[in-house]
Amino acid sequence: MTTSQHFSTQAVHAGDHVSVPAGHPVSPSIYPAVTYTYDHMDDLSAALHENVGYSYSRYSSPTIAMLEQAVATLEGTEDAVAYASGMGALHGAFAQAGITPDRPVVAARNVYGATYALVNKLYATSGALRFVEITDRDAVKAAIDKYHPRAVVLETISNPLLKIPDIPAITQWSHAAGAIVIVDNTFATPYLYRPIDHGVDVVVHSATKYLSGHGDVLAGVVATTATRAHELRMQQRSFGANLGPFEAWLTLRGIRTLGLRMREQCANAMKVAEWLQAQPAIARVIYPGLPDHPDHDLARQFFRADHFGGMVSFELRDAAEPEVFRFMEKLKLIQAATSLGDVYSLLLYPAQSSHHALGREERLRQGIGDGLVRLSVGIEDAQDIIADLAQALR
Numbered sequence: 530m531t532t533s534q535h536f537s538t539q540a541v542h543a544g545d546h547v548s549v550p551a552g553h554p555v556s557p558s559i560y561p562a563v564t565y566t567y568d569h570m571d572d573l574s575a576a577l578h579e580n581v582g583y584s585y586s587r588y589s590s591p592t593i594a595m596l597e598q599a600v601a602t603l604e605g606t607e608d609a610v611a612y613a614s615g616m617g618a619l620h621g622a623f624a625q626a627g628i629t630p631d632r633p634v635v636a637a638r639n640v641y642g643a644t645y646a647l648v649n650k651l652y653a654t655s656g657a658l659r660f661v662e663i664t665d666r667d668a669v670k671a672a673i674d675k676y677h678p679r680a681v682v683l684e685t686i687s688n689p690l691l692k693i694p695d696i697p698a699i700t701q702w703s704h705a706a707g708a709i710v711i712v713d714n715t716f717a718t719p720y721l722y723r724p725i726d727h728g729v730d731v732v733v734h735s736a737t738k739y740l741s742g743h744g745d746v747l748a749g750v751v752a753t754t755a756t757r758a759h760e761l762r763m764q765q766r767s768f769g770a771n772l773g774p775f776e777a778w779l780t781l782r783g784i785r786t787l788g789l790r791m792r793e794q795c796a797n798a799m800k801v802a803e804w805l806q807a808q809p810a811i812a813r814v815i816y817p818g819l820p821d822h823p824d825h826d827l828a829r830q831f832f833r834a835d836h837f838g839g840m841v842s843f844e845l846r847d848a849a850e851p852e853v854f855r856f857m858e859k860l861k862l863i864q865a866a867t868s869l870g871d872v873y874s875l876l877l878y879p880a881q882s883s884h885h886a887l888g889r890e891e892r893l894r895q896g897i898g899d900g901l902v903r904l905s906v907g908i909e910d911a912q913d914i915i916a917d918l919a920q921a922l923r
């Protein structure tokens with residue numbers, strides 16, 4: 530820049546050439562630049578066409594690459610690709626799987642409501658979709674053998690009944706039939722369970738939840754092999770749904786405390802679940818850490834020792850919507866809001882929100898009763914969470 534330039538030119542370019550300090554910044558930097566310039570045009574061509582360096586932020590971007598590398602490291606995969614939301618990540622993973630009516634997708638019936646809606650939209654009319662009760666081993670094996678799927682889709686811990694499928698067995702059957710396995714690991718996080726260690730091909734996260742952990746960012750990630758990640762990036766060039774750099778930075782910052790938060794949330798959830806079990810106003814408590822949970826042994830076998838997640842579901846005795854609504858309105862510390870995995874405790878009513886679209890009949894068929902609520906236990910002191918539940922129940 531020279532002083533002979535006019536005001537508007539100066540305003541656009543002033544400060545451009547301050548050099549980056551020689552020291553390394555100790556926290557990640559946010560790179561908002563959408564496009565990159567090079568001294569030699571050959572380098573720009575290499576960046577555009579050979580993925581050597583950055584060219585345009587829908588193709589790749591440094592802050593996002595840092596997040597992708599962090600998730601790949603935690604999940605134990607070769608690479609990862611970030612998306613603007615968990616649903617964006619799931620859409621990317623499904624689109625890349627090559628699902629056709631001949632080679633359909635077999636999906637867990639009780640996947641997250643929007644995932645259920647997405648596979649229905651993408652595959653139901655062409656007949657490329659089969660739902661299965663994912664904790665019924667015989668039914669899963671029979672569906673894989675019968676339909677010869679291209680992909681099997683499931684969640685590590687289902688929502689809101691917190692069922693735990695036998696992922697190693699399902700993966701073995703799927704691979705024998707030539708199918709890939711796509712696991713949504715949002716509820717467990719790699720702190721509890723790394724699907725890749727059990728042969729899973731594609732791991733998906735709504736990073737909006739535990740990975741970021743503070744309720745202030747919408748993000749998604751697919752962690753997988755280098756080859757698949759490359760294909761996902763090429764696909765993302767036309768699909769878009771890219772994560773922004775500030776959201777990537779927030780997610781990365783959240784990940785720094787994932788271990789601390791999960792440890793606290795699992796310990797709190799166990800205390801809350803045990804307390805709820807002793808309350809006459811509670812008809813049923815669902816928590817994988819309780820010995821009466823149907824998948825307790827699988828949780829013990831698969832998850833980090835003595836960790837069972839931060840989600841607790843419970844059924845208010847003799848309650849339907851009006852009673853559940855009054856209970857939710859009485860909560861003071863726990864917030865009635867439709868997300869999970871945050872440092873704050875959040876309570877959700879599946880019949881009203883996550884599973885509303887199923888309709889009552891299908892919802893009840895799936896075992897999600899009118900009095901069932903789902904608590905995402907935060908990192909507040911467990912005694913205060915319990916005191917809040919106690920006063921609301923009173």
Ligand SMILES: Cc1ncc(COP(=O)(O)O)c(C=O)c1O
Pocket residue numbers: 614615616617641643644684688713715716734735736737747748749868
């Ligand atoms: C298990 C699971 N997967 C995916 C999603 C979708 O994530 P997002 O809201 O980030 O699109 C959610 C959201 O609640 C979820 O609970």
